[in-house]
Amino acid sequence: MALPDFLVIGAPKAGTTALHAALARHPALFMSAVKEPKFFLTDGPPPTRGGPGDAQTFREHVWRREDYEALFEKAPPGTLRGESTPFYLYDRGAQRRIHATIPDARLIVVLRDPVERAHSNWTHLWSAGLEPIGDVVRACAEEERRVAAGWSAFWHYVGLGRYGEQLRDLFKLFPPANVLVLRYRDLVDAPRATLDRICGFLGVETGVIAEVPRENVTAHPERTLRHQALSRVMRAGAAVGRHLPGALAGRLTESLEVALQDNGRPRRPLSWDERQALIPRFERDVALLHQVTGEDFSDWLRPRERSGGLMGDRPPGQRQARNGRPRLS
Template sequence: MRMTGPDFVVAGPPESGGTRLAAALARHPALRLSWPDHDPRDGPSDVPGDAAEALWAETVTGLLGGSAGAPTHRQGLLAPYLLADFAAQQRLHERVAYPRLLVALRDPVDRAYAAWARARAAGTEPLADFVAALDAEPERARAGCGWGPRYAELGRYGVQLQRLYTLFSPSQVLLLRYPDLLAAPNSVTDRARAFLGVRPAPSRDRWARPGALDGTRDDGTRSGGPPPELRARVLDVFREDVRLLESVTSRAFGAWLTAAGERAPAASPSAPPGGPGAGR
């Protein structure tokens, strides 16, 4: 018999809009969200056993083995490292019968750069050169550092989703694109809520402004990406995985491999939020 746990998980990596999406979902009266006290965007240091990631792991473990909430509520969990953490996915699969997973995908170069810049500002990233920080990842992983400074690894969505789909059906996974969150946040939030089986929120429960997302300016335009010349130096780090992602999802992500990246906000999502293959 499976243990109780979250009905759904917001599993997009840090700097992909997951924190704000979770907060928007939590405003719905039928949804309850839990997350660590530590904001994962602040980034743990490269010290093994970092307390911030211990808090995250503790939250995941606690919710997976916790008691069921009110029958009228759907319990959710913000788990920003779940997509990269296959062991955590296995625990979720073992303990929860049919969770729904919401994953926001952001251009991996922009995501990595934004995470590195935030860690630099927070004083948790000692390397002042972005390329050097990416080059340091293998050694950091061997040393047992946590997920936070693994800027490139957290953006290898192709490998991550390929593994995830060995445990969960694609119909359990709703993939959202970061530009859609910028262009039409209310529409995306309604789509996510419908995917979770709740009705759209009343008009008073809306995003305050179109750009109310991590890494955006007040006018809703995208910020946080590296300069074009720096972007060109690191594209090959992600090239193979982006092609794998396209194969796994049957979607196009070629803009991520261009010099400009995925700069322009995408059109509002129009695909139906539920039913077989909704996650694709």
Template structure:
């Protein structure tokens, strides 16, 4: 029976999909074939999230230990075995369950400016044709009602950004030597340095260089909605053409069709006012100055 010895636990829209992809390339690392299992957040639960498109998380999440074990059946002689699941940082229950199952696990966390994170989260759901309200400020006003109506966690644009509250659960249960926190801004500027630091943290060959040419999971609003739907939704023509266009080409076309409008000042002010105290607490927890997040 094999379980992970490291987890990438968040935050959402802070590069966890990219990290999963890059770490998956390392010959000494086994990453789950699919990025997220959500096991430690939803163990034993019957899921019935009600938001637009939430049937996907209801279906793919693993809620029992037997099926979770099966995810790691293909592990051979890899040194590091991991999973990337940004819900674990946010989930109020995941930290305790991880401690029960994996007391010696190493935890990787990457944090993004909470305002930018919330906006990228919104644009992700717009991109996926799930967010019915294309005005970010108005969508923020709907959050509390959506939570009451049992929409999945990814709709929690505001709540997902209170990092200090979330980090405390892990610092209370795990030693600081088991937790490695990175900043998304550093990852954008020096991705190889961050990735190789993670390699060192999980004790594999840190000189390995992954292919960073593919950037998975970019958010944005489609310039051409018809083209976007053709590229992202199943259709027989795309299936026929797929062998002629490698993943990198298809991704490049999709990314070029996405734009990121400026976030409105009202949304920035609302969120920054909400996050200010949490940001100050977060910088004390991780030992990094976050003064640029307060601007």
């Protein structure tokens, strides 16, 4: 059977797209052409209800077993096959399905400061015109209602960042030796060493790949009447699109996406007030994460970056670009 040997399972907005592209450059690794097939998120067809734009995402699910295996059929003999779906860590059903199907799978987890991750997630959807609330703190406060209404995981800004709970449950299924936990900041600050660590974990030659490809940092349109109007049209189009063929639905929203991003400035950093309002939502889980991994993540609960600069001095992507490092959205 053509199934993956390893999976990058989380977290969203923690550089998994860039990591997938980097690993694809290693001759001993074969990464699926579909970066995020989402196969293990369901036992069959994806849901039919969700939040704004979820219908298009559900169309992207590779949920049939034969289609999923086809993603790996062209892997050269002797290579390790892999895919990257960053929602697998968060979805407990996905964890169980992976274990039932590939019990010896090796799993790679990339963790990002949960407040920064939530903000990046919210910015992604706000910039696309799909997030109706123009304030990340208020949007996070809507999470329980959205979960109850069936909005997909990408809208779970807080839940996706509670890694302690997620890893606690994952380790009930997989031994720690099968799970590699990394920090997002290591991909940014030390890509060569981090990629070597991943290659060593997978049992392939180190020193072969040394760079993490650049990714575009999400633009942040101003909260103008024009953006609000286009966003309403985008959400209406997404609702209509669920009843249209995939290609037609894509054409319906493509021009709107371009217009929404037009003249968007770099991602707006978190303010002090926003960060301090969101930190309490993660405090207990950061303590649990320490218990589960034995590593200290208390820096995520401080209002300053590890370098000593204030949060919000400038967008993280700007600083990294000036230093010649990868910009990971």
